[in-house]
Amino acid sequence: MNEYLARWALAAGLLAASHSALAANASEGRAVFEDLCADCHTVTPGKNKRGPSLAGVLGKAAAGQPNYNYSEALRNAGIVWSPERLARFLANPKKDLPGTKMRLLSTPGQAEIAELLAWLQEQK
Template identity: 35%
Template sequence: MPVSMLVLAGALAAGQASAQTKSVPDSHPFRQCAGCHSLDTSANAFGPTLIGVYGRQAGAVPRFAYSEAVQKSGVVWNDETLRKWIAGNDTFIPGTRMRHVAITDKAQQDELIEFLKALK
């Protein structure tokens, strides 16, 4: 059996399949994102996977159909750009196809940025 299958089997056995999303607490701001962004290691859902997003160039996940706006933005995801994105993604990168989000509470922004940073 390939290693990846063994890993998957292990995760299933431990009851962790599809789970990372479920383990996000109800009160966590990522709840507003999880419907579109899978936390499976490499799977794209309606939105691209956010695993490894911190430090990455915008629009860089293979086989995800980004908008031209995001692809050509030249943005690299860091504290500053992520904060602007979650505060108003379509103001920061007009023409994005991600639905409008507006998380303006600084504590929630911090929580989200820390969360995204830890997705590796």
């Protein structure tokens, strides 16, 4: 029964995050990106830093950015970055995908993730 409740709680949290992304303020998402992501990522197509460019990341297969050396874990994950899937990854990358190179200096809250996703949806 506890496993069922844990799965239900995870599903409910992901659903809430996806709905919040729709209502989130994209301009606030830019600030989240600058605070939490910009040291390692850009949204300039083809411009990688320590992490790959996130331009147009939503709707794309993971580990698909050319000229970036992804972890084996991400290359083999078979993930397409939907808002819900990226929200789950950003909440705890190392737990969600053991072996990933992605690390966070601080863990974003659900509201920050929703705002970031709303802004990333605009970055083609």
